[in-house]
Amino acid sequence: MPGYTNTTDLHKYVGGIFETAYADPELGPNLAATGAVLLVACHDPESEVVLDLPARKVYPSVSDAPTAPNATLRMSTDTANRFWQGKVNMTIAMAKGDVKAEGSVIKVLKLVPSTKHLFPLYIQSLKDDGREELIA
Structure with a gap:
């Protein structure tokens, strides 16, 4: 599966689903x-x-960003794209080295349960933009 084709895709698609989620009355507070x-x-x-x-x-x-990150996830854009479609188990990917976590890994692991609510938003944003080549 291909990853993103340009440097703005990560911000557009991953950042975009978080902007949508922040506005959700249930999901926004859980993420925060x-x-x-x-x-x-x-x-x-x-x-x-x-x-x-x-x-x-x-x-x-x-x-x-005015605030320094307290956690970092490093991965290929292919892995990021598959993760946001629900195709990558974050814990297994970290154990295999496909995703490298730095900093407060506990904060990242707290986030993982909420991500399942973001998968449909991510897939829909790809479809809306005609980016079917990125859909797993």
């Missing part, structure tokens, strides 16, 4: 309660997005 300021850093192509869950903000890069 994790306390995670998460940097998702990908390769192939190099890209990043900062998800500031307590502030309910998305930033295109660490340099744009």
Whole structure:
């Protein structure tokens, strides 16, 4: 499966689903309660997005974020794309080394149960943009 084709896809699709989730009256507070300021850093192509869950903000890069990330996930854009479709188990991917976690891994693991609510939003955003080549 291909990953993203340009450096803005990660911010557009992953950041976009979080912006939608922040506005949800149930999901938004649950995400904020994790306390995670998460940097998702990908390769192939190099890209990043900062998800500031307590502030309910998305930033295109660490340099744009007013708060330093307290956790980082590093992976290929292919792995990120498959994860947001529900095709990658985060715990197994971390154990296999497909995803490298740094910082407050506990905050990341608190986030994982909420992500299942984001998968349909992610898939729909790909469909809305005609990005069927990214759908697993």
